[in-house]
Amino acid sequence: MxxxxxxxxxxxxxxxxxxxxxxxxxxxxxxxxxxxxxxxxxxxxxxxxxxxxxxxxxxxxxxxxxxxxxxxxxxxxxxxxxxxxxxxxxxxxxxxxxxxxxxxxxxxxxxxxxxxxxxxxxxxxxxxxxxxxxxxGPNPLTDREREVLRQALDGSPVQSIAGQLFLSPGTVRNYLSSAIGKTGTATRVEAARYAEERGWL
The missing domain is CATH 3.40.50.2300 (Response regulator)
Structure with missing residues (x-):
């Protein structure tokens, strides 16, 4: 059995x-x-x-x-x-x-x-x-970009994401900008949803 x-x-x-x-x-x-x-x-x-x-x-x-x-x-x-x-x-x-x-x-x-x-x-x-x-193709996002996008799914502002992840707002903006570029989207929420739909988060 x-x-x-x-x-x-x-x-x-x-x-x-x-x-x-x-x-x-x-x-x-x-x-x-x-x-x-x-x-x-x-x-x-x-x-x-x-x-x-x-x-x-x-x-x-x-x-x-x-x-x-x-x-x-x-x-x-x-x-x-x-x-x-x-x-x-x-x-x-x-x-x-x-x-x-x-x-x-x-x-x-x-x-x-x-x-x-x-x-x-x-x-x-x-x-x-x-x-x-x-x-x-493979998931293009780094672990940090995925972490930041998970926090961005509900539309949280940069300051809030930075506080949750113990990062500076500038660092969060850099990760979001990189993720937006990799996903070919226009906003952080779009990038987060795009990544979620593909099972990358």
Whole structure:
């Protein structure tokens, strides 16, 4: 049996995935969690071979969970299952150690097959997302530019962003200007939204 852990903050989605996977004769859902910061403990307790991880969860997001599992040397293989089919998320997840990336509307038989392939040590990537990711190219933003843009998403003024990140207003303006140039947008809010839509933040 392939032991699976489900990590998704939406109880309804988690329940549906568990019900679908439990119908498979060779797959058993051994644990479910609704927060990213609960995954590591659940992995240690349940020892699943495969973890299905959502990207956007409270506590830690799925990519941060991947990084934690890698640091801990966990043998569990991770398959990202997300609503947000953004090319930037795909790149970041694979760089962090994901073995696969599919969207939540993947048909049940395909999802079960993805679990089997990941368990066998293979990589599984949604073909449409893989194409988009190749066409879109890598994320051009630095870590600092991403941090500043995250703060700019809600339209926060430069002074406020500077205070949040312990930077000078001039430094924040430089990062924003660079990010605006790289995204080909006109304002910091546009740059932040553009980057978010691509999964770069």
């Amino acid at each position: 392939i032991k699976v852990l489900l990590a998704d903050d939406q109880a309804l989605v988690r329940g549906a995935l568990a019900a679908l996977l439990d119908l498979e004769r060779d797959i058993e859902v051994v644990a479910q969690v609704g927060r990213g910061d609960a995954v590591l403990d659940a992995v240690q307790r349940a020892q699943p071979q495969v973890c299905l991880l959502d990207i956007e969860m409270p506590g830690l997001d799925g990519i941060e969970v991947l990084e934690q599992l890698r640091e801990q040397g966990a043998r569990t293989r991770c398959l990202m299952v997300t609503t947000f089919g953004r090319p930037g998320y795909l790149r970041r997840a694979m760089d962090a150690g994901a073995c696969g990336f599919v969207v939540k509307d993947t048909p049940a038989p395909e999802l079960a097959e993805a679990v089997r392939r990941v368990d066998a040590g293979l990589r599984v990537v949604d073909p449409a997302l893989a194409t988009e990711s190749l066409i879109g």
